[in-house]
Amino acid sequence: MSVLRVENVSKTFVLHHQNGVRLPVLRDTSLEVNAGECVVLHGHSGSGKSTLLRSLYANYLPDAGHIHVKHGDEWVDLVQAPARKVLDVRRHTIGWVSQFLRVIPRVSALDVVMQPLLELGLPRDVCIGKASQLLTRLNVPERLWHLAPATFSGGEQQRVNIARGFIVDYPILLLDEPTASLDAKNSAAVVELIAQAKARGAAIVGIFHDEAVRESVADCLFPMGISA
Numbered sequence: 001m002s003v004l005r006v007e008n009v010s011k012t013f014v015l016h017h018q019n020g021v022r023l024p025v026l027r028d029t030s031l032e033v034n035a036g037e038c039v040v041l042h043g044h045s046g047s048g049k050s051t052l053l054r055s056l057y058a059n060y061l062p063d064a065g066h067i068h069v070k071h072g073d074e075w076v077d078l079v080q081a082p083a084r085k086v087l088d089v090r091r092h093t094i095g096w097v098s099q100f101l102r103v104i105p106r107v108s109a110l111d112v113v114m115q116p117l118l119e120l121g122l123p124r125d126v127c128i129g130k131a132s133q134l135l136t137r138l139n140v141p142e143r144l145w146h147l148a149p150a151t152f153s154g155g156e157q158q159r160v161n162i163a164r165g166f167i168v169d170y171p172i173l174l175l176d177e178p179t180a181s182l183d184a185k186n187s188a189a190v191v192e193l194i195a196q197a198k199a200r201g202a203a204i205v206g207i208f209h210d211e212a213v214r215e216s217v218a219d220c221l222f223p224m225g226i227s228a
């Protein structure tokens with residue numbers, strides 16, 4: 001059952017402050033992702049992987065095409081949807097793990113992780129329980145949980161970010177190099193989280209530069225890149 005359908009998406013960046021140079025990045029890109037499937041975007045550096053992933057989260061607006069997302073009982077086209085609908089889709093349907101954590105001063109790691117679940121109205125103790133479980137699985141030491149992640153190492157920040165992305169059982173997950181700054185043990189923990197998400201029916205689209213990780217999570221590779 002497909003939950004995400006990308007139809008003929010095109011995106012050209014126009015650099016207005018650099019003589020209006022045009023960079024065509026996506027041209028007629030079409031892609032379908034089923035529940036329980038992990039599609040890995042694959043292509044050389046600059047081939048448009050991040051651009052497509054950001055478009056799937058409606059961070060970038062394509063110039064043409066459609067991005068249909070199964071949102072509860074309805075299909076929403078993220079290219080046409082009003083901002084309020086996009087926010088609703090992000091809250092309930094699409095989770096996003098970026099490469100870097102956006103740290104907020106004075107907000108503890110535990111609060112950063114559980115915020116998306118709290119926003120869905122779950123009781124605080126349930127949220128704390130689930131956040132603690134994820135931080136434990138991702139080997140974030142308990143002494144750090146009540147500290148703000150600004151001073152954490154790159155790998156610790158990334159694991160807080162991953163815990164936050166996995167705390168809600170989103171039907172669709174977008175993963176932008178979630179294992180980039182992790183060692184083998186922590187990469188394995190992330191691979192396990194991904195396998196578990198697939199098993200519960202999540203559709204996943206990701207970018208993974210590490211070949212071993214890519215091999216273990218991908219159901220298929222989606223080739224990227226246009227020859228302009």
Ligand SMILES: Nc1ncnc2c1ncn2[C@@H]1O[C@H](COP(=O)(O)OP(=O)(O)OP(=O)(O)O)[C@@H](O)[C@H]1O
Pocket residue numbers: 013014023025043044045046047048049050051052
């Ligand atoms: N906001 C932007 N404004 C202008 N050009 C952009 C923007 N974002 C991306 N690009 C350009 O689009 C092209 C594709 O970039 P993108 O980051 O999608 O590639 P990628 O495949 O993810 O690369 P990498 O593997 O190096 O992360 C690049 O040439 C880049 O310069």
